Amino acid sequence: MSSCCDKSCPSRMVNSSHLSQEDTGVESGDSICPDGNVDNNVGEESQGENTRDPENQLSDGDFEALSKNDQGWRKIVRNFTPSWFTVNMGTGIVSILLFNLPYNGVWLYWISVVIFGLNTILFSTFLTISILRYTLWPEIWGVMLKHQVQSLFIGTFPMGFSTIVSMISLVCSPVWGNWVQIVTWALWIVDSVISLACAVGFPFMLMIPGRQTDLPSMTAVWLLPVVSTIVAASTGAVVADYLPTPQLSLWTIIASYILWGLGILFSMIILAVYFKRLALYKLPPKAMIVSTCIPLGPMGQGGFVILKLGVDAKKFFPLNNTLDATAGDVFYAVGFMIALILWGFGLLWMLSAIISIAQCKRIPFSMGWWASIFPLGVYANCTILMAKEMPSQFFKVLGTILSLCVLILWIIVSAGTIREVITGRVFFAPCLSDLRVQRKKRLGIKAN
Numbered sequence: 001m002s003s004c005c006d007k008s009c010p011s012r013m014v015n016s017s018h019l020s021q022e023d024t025g026v027e028s029g030d031s032i033c034p035d036g037n038v039d040n041n042v043g044e045e046s047q048g049e050n051t052r053d054p055e056n057q058l059s060d061g062d063f064e065a066l067s068k069n070d071q072g073w074r075k076i077v078r079n080f081t082p083s084w085f086t087v088n089m090g091t092g093i094v095s096i097l098l099f100n101l102p103y104n105g106v107w108l109y110w111i112s113v114v115i116f117g118l119n120t121i122l123f124s125t126f127l128t129i130s131i132l133r134y135t136l137w138p139e140i141w142g143v144m145l146k147h148q149v150q151s152l153f154i155g156t157f158p159m160g161f162s163t164i165v166s167m168i169s170l171v172c173s174p175v176w177g178n179w180v181q182i183v184t185w186a187l188w189i190v191d192s193v194i195s196l197a198c199a200v201g202f203p204f205m206l207m208i209p210g211r212q213t214d215l216p217s218m219t220a221v222w223l224l225p226v227v228s229t230i231v232a233a234s235t236g237a238v239v240a241d242y243l244p245t246p247q248l249s250l251w252t253i254i255a256s257y258i259l260w261g262l263g264i265l266f267s268m269i270i271l272a273v274y275f276k277r278l279a280l281y282k283l284p285p286k287a288m289i290v291s292t293c294i295p296l297g298p299m300g301q302g303g304f305v306i307l308k309l310g311v312d313a314k315k316f317f318p319l320n321n322t323l324d325a326t327a328g329d330v331f332y333a334v335g336f337m338i339a340l341i342l343w344g345f346g347l348l349w350m351l352s353a354i355i356s357i358a359q360c361k362r363i364p365f366s367m368g369w370w371a372s373i374f375p376l377g378v379y380a381n382c383t384i385l386m387a388k389e390m391p392s393q394f395f396k397v398l399g400t401i402l403s404l405c406v407l408i409l410w411i412i413v414s415a416g417t418i419r420e421v422i423t424g425r426v427f428f429a430p431c432l433s434d435l436r437v438q439r440k441k442r443l444g445i446k447a448n
Contacts, residue, residue: 078137079427080129085156086370087417088126091119092163093377094410097403099170100384102396116167123160140432147431148213151205155225158195159374162235165191173242181242185252188239192259195228199262202226218277219284220294222270229263230301237308246319253312260305267298286360292353293372299346300379303339307385310335336389343386346379365416367426373413377406
C-alpha cells in the first residue's frame with residue numbers, strides 16, 4: 001500500500017518504538033512525513049550520500065551552520081510549514097458552528113467568541129512566524145513552491161483567514177457599526193485575491209519543469225488551493241449581509257457567485273481524477289487515510305455558499321432593481337436545489353471517508369489530522385443553513401449532531417497537537433530536505 005503515496009517527499013524515519021509496520025501500512029525502509037506522506041526512497045538517498053566522494057562532503061563549518069538552524073527558535077521557524085494554517089481552518093469553523101447552532105444559548109455564543117479570539121491569536125502568531133521564515137531564509141520559499149505536497153497547503157492560508165473575517169462580520173459588525181463593516185469588506189477583498197491567486201496558480205504549480213507528478217502520488221490535498229475560492233465566496237455571502245449600502249452588497253454577491261463557480265467546477269474536475277486514482281490504486285496508506293475527508297469540503301462549503309447567496313439575492317436584488325423583480329426568488333430557489341444536490345453528493349464522500357478510516361486499526365497522528373475538521377465543519381454548517389431555510393427539524397437535529405462531532409474532533413486533535421509541540425516532533429518540514437540536497441550538490445560542484 002505504500003506504493004500509493006508520494007515518493008518524492010523527503011522525511012524522517014518512522015520510530016519503531018512508537019509505530020509498527022502493521023500500524024502505519026508502511027513497508028520496511030519507508031518513512032512518514034508529519035503531513036502524512038510516505039517516502040520509499042530515504043534508504044536509497046542515505047546510501048547515496050554515504051558513498052559520496054569525500055571531497056564533495058560538507059565542511060565542518062557547513063555542518064555547524066546546519067546544526068545551528070536545527071536548534072531552538074530557529075528550528076521552529078525554519079520548519080514552520082504552510083500546513084499549520086489548517087489549525088486556523090479547524091478552529092475557525094468550530095467558532096462559526098457554535099455561533100450558528102440551531103439549539104443555541106448565550107453561553108454558547110460566548111464560547112464561540114472565545115474560540116474566535118483564540119483563532120485570531122493563533123493566526124497572527126502563525127503569520128508572524130511564516131514572515132520570519134521566508135525573510136530569514138528566502139531560499140525556502142522557492143523550494144516550498146516546488147515541493148509536490150507542501151506547495152498545495154498554501155491554500156490553507158486564505159481559508160484560515162476567511163474564518164476570521166466571517167466571525168468579524170457575525171460578531172463585531174452588528175455591535176461596532178459601519179467602520180467595522182467597511183474594514184471587514186476590505187479584508188474579504190484581500191482574502192479573495194489571495195484565494196484566486198492560489199486557485200489560478202495551482203495548475204501552473206503542477207507544470208513546473210522538473211516537478212514529476214504521477215497519478216499514484218495524487219491525494220485529496222490537490223483540492224486545497226481550489227477550495228479556497230469557495231471559502232472566500234462563503235465569506236462574501238456572510239459579509240454582504242452587513243455592508244452599509246445595498247450597492248456594495250450587490251457587488252459582493254456577484255463577485256462571490258464568480259468565485260463559487262470557479263472553485264466548485266474546478267473541484268469537480270479534481271474529484272474525478274481523484275476517484276480514478278482511488279479506483280486504480282486503492283485507498284491511501286494509514287498515514288494518509290485522514291485525507292479522504294477533504295473531498296467533503298467543496299461539497300459542504302459549496303452547498304452553503306450557493307444557498308446563502310440565494311438568500312442574499314432574494315434580499316438585495318429588489319433593492320438594487322437587478323434583473324427582473326422575481327430574479328431574487330429564482331436565484332434563491334435554484335440555489336436551494338443546487339445546495340441539496342451538493343449536500344447529497346457530500347454525504348457519499350462523508351460515508352466513504354468514515355468507512356475508509358474505520359477499517360484502519362490505528363492511525364499515526366500528524367498535522368494532516370487538522371485537514372479533516374474543516375470539511376466536516378462546513379458540511380455541518382450547510383446542514384444548519386438548510387434546516388433554517390426549509391425549515392426542517394430533521395436537518396436541525398442532524399446539523400447539531402454533526403457540529404458536536406466536529407467539536408469533539410477538534411478537542412482530540414488539539415490535544416494531540418499540543419503533545420507533539422511539547423516533544424518538538426511536529427516541527428519538521430519535508431521541503432527542507434530538498435534544500436539540503438541542493439546545497440550539497442552546489443558545494444560538491446565547487447569542490448570539484
